[in-house]
Amino acid sequence: MANEKADPGFYDYWPYQQRPKITWPNGARVAFWVAPNIEFYELNPPANPHRKAWPQPSPAVPGYSIRDYGNRVGHMRQMAVLDKYGVRGSISLSTALCDHHPEIIELCRERQWEFFSHGIYNTRYTYGMSIEQERDMIRDSMESIYRHTGQKCAGYLAPALSHSEDTLDLFAEVGTEMFGDEAGFYTCDLFHDDQPTPINLRSGKRFVSVPYSLEMNDTIAYVVNKVEPRRYGKMLKENFDRLYQEGTDSGTVMCIPTHNYQVSCPHRLRAFEEALEYITGHSDVWVTTGREIAEYYLQHYYEAARADIQTKGTPAQSTLASEEVTCP
Numbered sequence: 001m002a003n004e005k006a007d008p009g010f011y012d013y014w015p016y017q018q019r020p021k022i023t024w025p026n027g028a029r030v031a032f033w034v035a036p037n038i039e040f041y042e043l044n045p046p047a048n049p050h051r052k053a054w055p056q057p058s059p060a061v062p063g064y065s066i067r068d069y070g071n072r073v074g075h076m077r078q079m080a081v082l083d084k085y086g087v088r089g090s091i092s093l094s095t096a097l098c099d100h101h102p103e104i105i106e107l108c109r110e111r112q113w114e115f116f117s118h119g120i121y122n123t124r125y126t127y128g129m130s131i132e133q134e135r136d137m138i139r140d141s142m143e144s145i146y147r148h149t150g151q152k153c154a155g156y157l158a159p160a161l162s163h164s165e166d167t168l169d170l171f172a173e174v175g176t177e178m179f180g181d182e183a184g185f186y187t188c189d190l191f192h193d194d195q196p197t198p199i200n201l202r203s204g205k206r207f208v209s210v211p212y213s214l215e216m217n218d219t220i221a222y223v224v225n226k227v228e229p230r231r232y233g234k235m236l237k238e239n240f241d242r243l244y245q246e247g248t249d250s251g252t253v254m255c256i257p258t259h260n261y262q263v264s265c266p267h268r269l270r271a272f273e274e275a276l277e278y279i280t281g282h283s284d285v286w287v288t289t290g291r292e293i294a295e296y297y298l299q300h301y302y303e304a305a306r307a308d309i310q311t312k313g314t315p316a317q318s319t320l321a322s323e324e325v326t327c328p
Contacts, residue, residue, distance in 0.1 A: 008165045010190060010199055011209065012309050020304040022195060022251035024296070028286035029247025030240070031293050032279055034087050035157075035188070035212060035257045036078060038104060039094040039122040041067045050127035051162070070261025071101055077264040078272075079107065085276045090114040090290040092157045092188070092257070094122045095144035102148065109149050114289040116188075117141040117171075119159025126162040134164060139174045152179045154291045157188040157212065172205045181205075186294035188212035194243060194252050196297040198305050208297055210290050211253040215239070218262040218272075233271030240279050247284075253293060254279070 024031050043064045045053045054060030082089055091108055093115050098105055108115070119126075120141055126134055142153040156171045158164075168187055175185050187199060190209045199207045214220050216239055221227040227235065236256060243252040256275075258264075263272045280287055 010168060011192065011197055012200070014197065014305075014309050015312070016194075019195070019250060020301065020308050021249070022297075022301055024251040024286045026284075026286070028284050029251060030243050030282075030284075031251060031253045031286045031288055031296075032240075033090055033253075033255050033288055033290055033293060034082060034276075035092050035255055035290065036075075036082075036089045037092040037118060037157075037257060037259045038071070038075065038097060038108075039067065039092075039118065039259070040071075040096040040100055041094075042121055042123045045121065045123035048125050048127060051125050051160075053123040066261050070259060070264065071097070071104060074260035074262075074264030075104055077269055078258065078260050079111075081269065081273050081276065083111070084273075085280045085287075087276065087280070087287055088113050088289055090116060090155070092116060092118040093141075093145065094118050094120065094159070095141040096121050098144050098148040105148055114155075114291045115145045115149050115151050115153065116155030116157065116290060117145060117153050118157045120144075122159050125160055126158050126164050126167065129164070131166050131170070134166060135170050135174060138167075138170055139178070142174060142178060146178075154184060154294060155186045155188060155210070161189065163189045168199060168207065169202050172201050172207050173203060176203075176205060184208070184291075184295045184298045186210045186290060188290070194246075195250070196253065196293060196301070198302055198309065206298055206302060208294050208302065210255075210293050210297075212255045212257055212290075213239070214257075216255065217257040218268075219259050222262055222268070229268040229271040232268070233275050236272075236275035237278050240275075244282065244285075255290075 041064055043060065044058050054063050056062060088111060089108065091113055095117060120137060145151055145153045158167055167189065172185050186208045188210060191214050194211055197209050199209050201207050216236060221232045240254055243254050246252055279285060
């Protein structure tokens with residue numbers, strides 16, 4: 001049986017070398033941001049035929065309770081460490097948390113942390129949703145952030161990374177309807193680069209991908225790759241060293257995505273703190289937020305990047321649009 005597989009064409013092939021040079025504020029080599037995933041999981045969520053929320057039968061107490069630990073205990077630990085090193089978090093927020101734990105929202109708001117959307121619940125996936133259902137979910141999450149924090153949500157990471165081919169277009173469309181054409185929007189759902197890149201939307205709206213690293217994500221490190229805390233801390237430093245070195249030629253981006261039920265466990269926190277101390281100890285690092293990276297790039301480099309892509313890039317869709325895959 002032959003199926004035609006097409007690249008969705010969100011971005012074009014654009015070689016890393018010899019792009020227009022990026023210079024971050026004050027000549028920084030690296031734009032560094034931390035993205036705490038502050039999530040809310042349901043003990044017994046509605047069933048989704050495409051993905052089970054929990055590996056255990058209901059009630060899934062082990063999985064649920066460790067995530068509850070993150071919001072009760074881990075969040076406070078992580079917040080204290082970020083405060084110590086002058087890092088404002090960019091929260092990948094399950095917006096149901098606004099109703100379930102408004103105290104956490106207030107603590108982050110007081111510190112001028114950024115809030116961006118990670119859907120409503122991290123146990124409710126985009127898989128199987130109609131376009132209208134996904135649009136409503138995106139709108140609901142953006143409205144919740146605005147209502148509880150006063151922030152106009154600029155960024156999006158699909159709940160549990162369950163984005164669809166329509167997610168980026170829908171987020172930009174809903175955001176423009178709510179906040180106007182001049183708002184700068186970004187996605188964390190693509191993991192294809194170490195610099196911001198323009199994203200292709202059906203509307204042609206200005207939209208950017210801000211690097212959000214799955215390799216540096218604490219859940220990927222600890223749960224998927226079974227990395228020990230000491231090794232994770234070393235990975236963070238080595239990742240930074242490479243980006244810092246390359247940042248002498250053109251500014252790079254480093255993101256540490258965290259989860260308050262992972263990195264904030266007592267036996268893991270020290271490795272994270274030592275990495276923060278090392279990274280922020282460099283003077284030519286811009287310690288910032290996802291929103292600020294997106295806004296700076298859109299203002300200073302977006303148009304030059306588009307022009308350079310037109311000159312030497314290769315449209316992504318052309319590589320796969322006509323390719324046939326034969327299934328056994």
